[in-house]
Amino acid sequence: xxxxxxxxxxxxxxxxxxxxxxxxxxxxxxxxxxxxxxxxxxxxxxxxxxxxxxxxxxxxxxxxxxxxxxxxxxxxxxxxxxxxxxxxxxxxxxxxxxxxxxxxxxxxxxxxxxxxxxxxxxxxxxxxxxxxxxxxxxxxxxxxxxxxxxxxxxxxxxxxxxxxxxxxxxxxxxxxxxxxxxxxxxxxxxxxxxxxxxxxxxxxxxxxxxxxxxxxxxxxxxxxxxxxxxxxxxxxxxxxxxxxxxxxxxxxxxxxxxxxxxxxxxxxxxxxxxxxxxxxxxxxxxxxxxxxxxxxxxxxxxxxxxxxxxx
Amino acid sequence: xxxxxxxxxxxxxxxxxxxxxxxxxxxxxxxxxxxxxxxxxxxxxxxxxxxxxxxxxxxxxxxxxxxxxxxxxxxxxxxxxxxxxxxxxxxxxxxxxxxxxxxxxxxxxxxxxxxxxxxxxxxxxxxxxxxxxxxxxxxxxxxxxxxxxxxxxxxxxxxxxxxxxxxxxxxxxxxxxxxxxxxxxxxxxxxxxxxxxxxxxxxxxxxxxxxxxxxxxxxxxxxxxxxxxxxxxxxxxxxxxxxxxxxxxxxxxxxxxxxxxxxxxxxxxxxxxxxxxxxxxxxxxxxxxxxxxxxxxxxxxxxxxxxxxxx
Numbered sequence: 083x084x085x086x087x088x089x090x091x092x093x094x095x096x097x098x099x100x101x102x103x104x105x106x107x108x109x110x111x112x113x114x115x116x117x118x119x120x121x122x123x124x125x126x127x128x129x130x131x132x133x134x135x136x137x138x139x140x141x142x143x144x145x146x147x148x149x150x151x152x153x154x155x156x157x158x159x160x161x162x163x164x165x166x167x168x169x170x171x172x173x174x175x176x177x178x179x180x181x182x183x184x185x186x187x188x189x190x191x192x193x194x195x196x197x198x199x200x201x202x203x204x205x206x207x208x209x210x211x212x213x214x215x216x217x218x219x220x221x222x223x224x225x226x227x228x229x230x231x232x233x234x235x236x237x238x239x240x241x242x243x244x245x246x247x248x249x250x251x252x253x254x255x256x257x258x259x260x261x262x263x264x265x266x267x268x269x270x271x272x273x274x275x276x277x278x279x280x281x282x283x284x285x286x287x288x289x290x291x292x293x294x295x296x297x298x299x300x301x302x303x304x305x306x307x308x309x310x311x312x313x314x315x316x317x318x319x320x321x322x323x324x325x326x327x328x329x330x331x332x333x334x335x336x337x338x339x340x341x342x343x344x345x346x347x348x349x350x351x352x353x354x355x356x357x358x359x360x361x362x363x364x365x366x367x368x369x370x371x372x373x374x375x376x377x378x379x380x381x382x383x384x385x386x387x388x389x390x391x392x393x
Numbered sequence: 394x395x396x397x398x399x400x401x402x403x404x405x406x407x408x409x410x411x412x413x414x415x416x417x418x419x420x421x422x423x424x425x426x427x428x429x430x431x432x433x434x435x436x437x438x439x440x441x442x443x444x445x446x447x448x449x450x451x452x453x454x455x456x457x458x459x460x461x462x463x464x465x466x467x468x469x470x471x472x473x474x475x476x477x478x479x480x481x482x483x484x485x486x487x488x489x490x491x492x493x494x495x496x497x498x499x500x501x502x503x504x505x506x507x508x509x510x511x512x513x514x515x516x517x518x519x520x521x522x523x524x525x526x527x528x529x530x531x532x533x534x535x536x537x538x539x540x541x542x543x544x545x546x547x548x549x550x551x552x553x554x555x556x557x558x559x560x561x562x563x564x565x566x567x568x569x570x571x572x573x574x575x576x577x578x579x580x581x582x583x584x585x586x587x588x589x590x591x592x593x594x595x596x597x598x599x600x601x602x603x604x605x606x607x608x609x610x611x612x613x614x615x616x617x618x619x620x621x622x623x624x625x626x627x628x629x630x631x632x633x634x635x636x637x638x639x640x641x642x643x644x645x646x647x648x649x650x651x652x653x654x655x656x657x658x659x660x661x662x663x664x665x666x667x668x669x670x671x672x673x674x675x676x677x678x679x680x681x682x683x684x685x686x687x688x689x690x691x692x693x694x695x696x697x698x699x700x701x702x703x704x
Contacts, residue, residue: 157678212547214644226644228539235646236523239678242643247636247674259677325558326640332553333525333537333644335546363558366570367468367550 083148088133089388090152091195091380092116094169097129100384101136104148104392106206111384112136121171130184149189150181151387153198157238162192165238191390196241197232198386200225203340203376205393206385214336215376216243217343218323218352221257222265226334230393233334244269246326268322270298270345277301277315286311302348316355324359331368342376349375394459399444400699401463402506402691403427405480408440411695412447415459415703417517421447422695432482441495460500461492462698464509468549473503476549502701506694507552508543511536513697514651514687516704525647526687527554528654529634529663532568533576537645541704544645555580557637579633581609581656588612588626597622613659627666635670642679653687660686 083104091098094116101110114132117124129152137144154177156167162178182190193201200215204227211230217223222244226233233240244265245258252262266272274297277290288311293300304312327339339360341353357373364371378385394415402409405427412421425443428435440463448455465488467478473489493501504512511526515538522541528534533555537544544551555576556569563573577583585608588601599622604611615623638650650671652664668684675682689696 228544229542231540233539233645235642235679236648236682237646237678239642239676240644240646242646242676242678244643245676246640246643260674329557329637329640330644331546331550332556333551333641334544335548335551335553337547363571365550365553365556367548367553368546371547 083392084146085148086142086146087148087388087391088150089384089386089391090129090150091198091383091387092125092129092152092154092170093195094118094155097125097132098380098384099129099132099136100381100388102388106385106389106392108381108385110136111381116170118169118171121173122167125170126177126181126184130181133185144186144188147188149191149391150185151191151193151198151390152177152181153193153195153383153387155195158192158194158234159238162190164192189391191387193232193387193390194225194234194238195383196223197225197234198390199342199376199378199382200227200241200340200386201232201389202378202382202385202387203342204230205389206378208338208340208374208377210336210338210340212334212336213338213340214241214243214327214330214334215340215342216323216327217376218269218341218345219343220270222269223343226336228334243326243330246329248322248326264322264326268319268326270343273298273301273315273319273345276318277312280311280315284311288312298345298348302345302351306351316351320352320355321359324356324361325363327356327360327373328363328365328368331364331371335368336371338372338374340374340376342382346375394703395457396459397453397457398459398699398702399461400695400697400702401440401461402509402694402698403436403440403463403465403481404506405429405466408436408443409691409695410440410443410447411692411699413699417696417699417703419692419696422692423447427481429480429482433478436481437488437492437495441492444496455497455499458499460502460702461496462502462504462509462701463488463492464504464506464694464698466506469503469505469545470549473501475503500702502698504543504698504701505536505545505549507534508536508545509697509701510653510687510689510693511538511552511651511697512543512700513689513693513695514653515541516700517689517696521647521649521651523645523647524649524651525552525554525638525641525645526651526653527634527638528687529580529652529656530654531581533580534654537647539645554637554641557640559633559637575633575637579630579637584609584612584626584630584656587629588623591622591626595622599623609656609659613656613662617662627662631663631666632670635667635672636674638667638671638684639674639676639679642675642682646679647682649683649685651685651687653693657686
């Protein structure tokens with residue numbers, strides 16, 4: 083194997099570029115803006131130009147690079163073809179072939195962003211071979227790793243745990259078009275939505291009433307200070323996530339659940355509550371599944387994308 | 394590869410033995426009773442004796458047999474070690490090593506019975522590489538196939554879809570020790586239990602009132618004749634299974650769901666109802682997942698166990 087490899091995390095705002103040794107060691111990382119105008123026409127040329135400029139600066143030839151792994155915020159089909167990235171303005175697009183052509187035919191692997199994060203976390207952080215990553219951020223995403231490999235799903239939808247059907251009488255729409263998805267309640271937006279609803283429905287005292295813009299962070303901060311309404315909301319979120327994880331365990335029975343995303347920064351109050359409910363709902367054989375927080379943070383995608391080349 | 398292979402399905406009442414060519418063609422099958430007395434001491438010697446007698450009768454040497462695949466009604470750990478088969482009186486037991494020793498060191502593969510059925514169905518019947526088998530019988534079991542291979546789970550509990558947590562206010566215990574598992578409502582026993590409950594709670598007319606012993610079959614037969622209460626029960630079962638399958642699709646997003654088990658003999662009324670609710674609850678990308686009935690019936694375990702040797 084050649085000595086170097088790139089791992090790239092293509093997001094809706096920035097592109098994160100990571101430069102690695104092919105033993106998995108990160109040497110450098112930087113960001114460029116994601117130019118979404120004109121249906122994201124410039125995105126791949128920008129990435130190729132950034133790679134070329136970096137290599138030139140370091141006096142490294144492209145022929146010393148084993149390949150480029152890149153993750154995208156959308157479904158990925160066979161052969162590195164991306165099937166719609168709404169955030170980027172992309173329709174069906176052969177990202178693997180296009181990026182490779184821009185870089186003299188270099189090997190390119192394309193992977194969904196949540197799946198890349200799952201692969202990155204399991205490879206770098208914990209060495210689990212069978213694990214499920216659940217990212218609790220604005221929404222809820224996830225990735226499933228079986229035998230050390232991403233499970234992409236027949237329609238690119240494996241790990242879409244945020245769209246578990248959990249409530250039959252929801253009236254508001256989820257971003258996916260359904261009603262009653264897990265992420266409508268247990269994501270950062272979900273818990274903020276529930277907090278506002280609860281505050282408007284009851285007159286119970288809560289420090290949350292004085293917050294101008296109520297977000298998940300305020301709810302967790304208030305819960306840590308003992309605010310009853312906030313504590314109830316955290317219990318509710320923990321119960322919903324824990325119960326969904328118990329269902330996930332009935333399907334793939336992983337060695338570990340890895341909890342990532344912005345909400346995971348709430349720390350032990352979140353993980354302990356999730357674990358309590360997970361154990362309550364889990365099938366007996368799976369009660370002791372490890373539940374840990376993600377450790378790579380925003381670098382997980384770069385690591386995972388890079389592993390698509392070196393594994 | 395040698396020309397012959399055995400696939401054995403070890404159940405609580407009978408052992409089903411299948412004799413195959415190593416191209417997967419079944420040549421013969423027969424059954425022997427499962428002798429459970431003395432903690433199932435005689436089971437493996439009985440199987441070995443049956444295999445030897447059969448080969449002797451057919452004038453085939455053991456050296457012409459590639460191996461023996463055997464499925465068991467319990468969790469299987471690494472190396473063919475079985476971790477409790479309550480129905481057989483077995484605790485932790487190195488079934489692979491024991492059966493191999495009884496047959497001159499032949500290659501033996503041990504697999505969970507639901508997983509074997511899933512492998513058998515996907516290999517023989519439909520050639521799916523990514524599929525989930527759901528068996529709706531007395532209880533609800535299942536198996537998950539990813540990239541053509543069984544997903545056993547870290548604790549042998551993958552595919553235990555019958556133990557999805559679906560109801561928080563159930564008062565009766567499931568066989569697994571939890572309350573509110575899917576199979577308490579949507580299995581053959583579950584639907585019979587719900588039917589009795591509904592009959593005792595309401596005074597609505599139903600042909601089910603005249604049934605002496607009410608089973609799932611009577612409920613489906615009555616539904617096919619238009620009995621309103623029976624139709625409602627079938628809708629409820631279809632909704633529960635369809636919703637659970639939508640959650641399964643959010644985890645592994647299979648190409649197909651294969652519905653097996655005794656209840657699947659109800660035919661289109663069951664599959665159509667499941668499909669209607671599946672599509673209602675499924676994430677948009679996975680709405681068109683194939684839903685088919687199993688085709689190998691009681692032979693699925695033998696086929697799957699055999700494939701553990703020849704794959």
